[in-house]
Amino acid sequence: MSAEDQLPPDEPLDRRVTIGLAKIGIALKQQAWAEAGERGLTPTQGQVLALLRANPDGLRLRALAEQLGVTSATVSDSVTALHRKGLVAKQPTAGDGRGVVVVLTPTGNREAAAAAAWPDFLLEAVGALSPVEQATFLRALVAMIRTLQEKGRIPVARMCVSCRFFQPFQHDNPARPHHCAFVEAPFGDGELRLDCPDHSPAPVDQAAHTWEVFRSSTATPRRIP
Ligand code: SF4
Incomplete structure (x- = not known):
């Protein structure tokens, strides 16, 4: 009997990856x-505090709900509770007397700094991966997030792969094959952005083509026609 024959029957690879992700989700x-x-x-x-910290000009309730992937009622309850605790305030939208945005108070800003650090315990585990493993992991995460976005499972993120400035595999340098036309600079898989403030959504056709080039290319640099 070969060593392979002695291995216990196992779950398919995709199922084991899913179990691994679920374990990380439970830890988070x-x-x-x-x-x-x-x-x-x-x-x-x-999460509301962390999101407002990243958006110092404030966010409307609807934007908060969209970015957190929860209902308007849920976010409204959270904002009401945070308002009672003196951590957020509501103020008129600049240039629009009818709109209201939620902003952090100074106390809320201090709490938000702590809230934003919640996932930091994962940094140690991610830091134990090699740079190549981290870049490979990030690339796989980008693909998963995009699929979940397309199915409406998570909010839309400002990722390179959906940005009109993203030009995958434009350079012959295997370490930095991609190009960002916003800053006119090459970059590698490890620098792919998941929430870029300079992101501008690509038209549907461009996004589909860019994705095809990004996904079908591995080590060999390719140029977009
Ligand atoms: S602008 Fe930001 S999201 Fe767009 S390609 Fe450049 S780095 Fe990526």
Whole structure:
């Protein structure tokens, strides 16, 4: 009997990857609840604070709900609770007297800094991967996030692969094959952005073509016609 024959029957690879991701998801959730509990916040309230910290001009309720992937009612409840705690305030939208945005108060800003650090416990585990493993992992994450976005499972992210400035495999340098036409600079898989402030959505045809080039190319640099 070969060594291979002695191996126990195993789950298919895609199932094992899914189980691994689910374990990381459980760890994130447990950490979020533990940290939130210490601060008297729910995980959603913590996420609202972290999101507002990244958007100092404030966000409307609808934008908060869209970016968090929750209902308007859920985000409204969280904002009401944060307002009661003095962590957020509502102010008129600049140039639009009818609109209102949610912003952080100075106390909220301090809480937000702590809330934004919740996923940092994962940094140690990610840091243990080699740079090549990290870049490969990031590329796979980009592909998964895009699929989930297309199926409406998670909010749309400002990723390179959906940006009109993204030109994959434009350069012969295997370490930095992609090109960002916004800053006119080459970059590699490890520098792919998941939430870029300079992101501009590509038209549907361009996005589909860019994705095809990005996914079908591995080591061999290719040029977009
Ligand atoms: S502008 Fe940002 S999202 Fe767009 S290609 Fe450049 S780095 Fe990527």
